[in-house]
Amino acid sequence: MxxxxxxxxxxxxxxxxxxxxxxxxxxxxxxxxxxxxxxxxxxxxxxxxxxxxxxxxxxRSYDKNAILQILDHQKKHNYTNTLVAKEFGLSRNTIGKWKKIFLV
Structure with a gap:
C-alpha cells in the first residue's frame, strides 16, 4: 500500500x-x-x-473499512444509492452490491 x-x-x-x-x-x-x-x-x-x-x-479500490464507512454515511444521512454514488463518484450498482455483501 x-x-x-x-x-x-x-x-x-x-x-x-x-x-x-x-x-x-x-x-x-x-x-x-x-x-x-x-x-x-x-x-x-x-x-x-x-x-x-x-x-x-x-x-480505484476500497477496503472493507472504507466500504462500511460509505454505507454508514448513507444510513446516517438517509441517502439513496444514487445520492451516495454521486457523492463518492461510484456506480449506484456498486453501492447496491456492497449492501448485499456487507449488510445482509
Missing part, C-alpha cells in the same frame, strides 16, 4: 504551501481511503476532481 501520508504531505508543501489546514487533517496515525478522498477533494476544485475521477475510475 502506498504511503499516502508522505505523498500528500510532499504534494501540499510543494504545490499548496498556503493550505496548512489540510496538513492538520493528516495528523492521524494512519489514513483511510476515505481520508484520502476527502483530502483530495479539498485540494482540487470540483471541475478538476470530476475530470480526474472520470479518468482514474477504473483504478
Amino acid at each position: 502506498p504511503n499516502y501520508k508522505n505523498i500528500y504531505t510532499n504534494l501540499i508543501r510543494k504545490k499548496f504551501p498556503d493550505r496548512e489546514d489540510i496538513l492538520e487533517l493528516m495528523n492521524k496515525k494512519t489514513l483511510t481511503s476515505l481520508d484520502i478522498i476527502q483530502i483530495d477533494r479539498q485540494l482540487h476544485s470540483p471541475s478538476e476532481i470530476k475530470d480526474v475521477y472520470s479518468i482514474n475510475q477504473k483504478f
Whole structure:
C-alpha cells in the first residue's frame, strides 16, 4: 500500500504551501481511503476532481473499512444509492452490491 501520508504531505508543501489546514487533517496515525478522498477533494476544485475521477475510475479500490464507512454515511444521512454514488463518484450498482455483501 502506498504511503499516502508522505505523498500528500510532499504534494501540499510543494504545490499548496498556503493550505496548512489540510496538513492538520493528516495528523492521524494512519489514513483511510476515505481520508484520502476527502483530502483530495479539498485540494482540487470540483471541475478538476470530476475530470480526474472520470479518468482514474477504473483504478480505484476500497477496503472493507472504507466500504462500511460509505454505507454508514448513507444510513446516517438517509441517502439513496444514487445520492451516495454521486457523492463518492461510484456506480449506484456498486453501492447496491456492497449492501448485499456487507449488510445482509
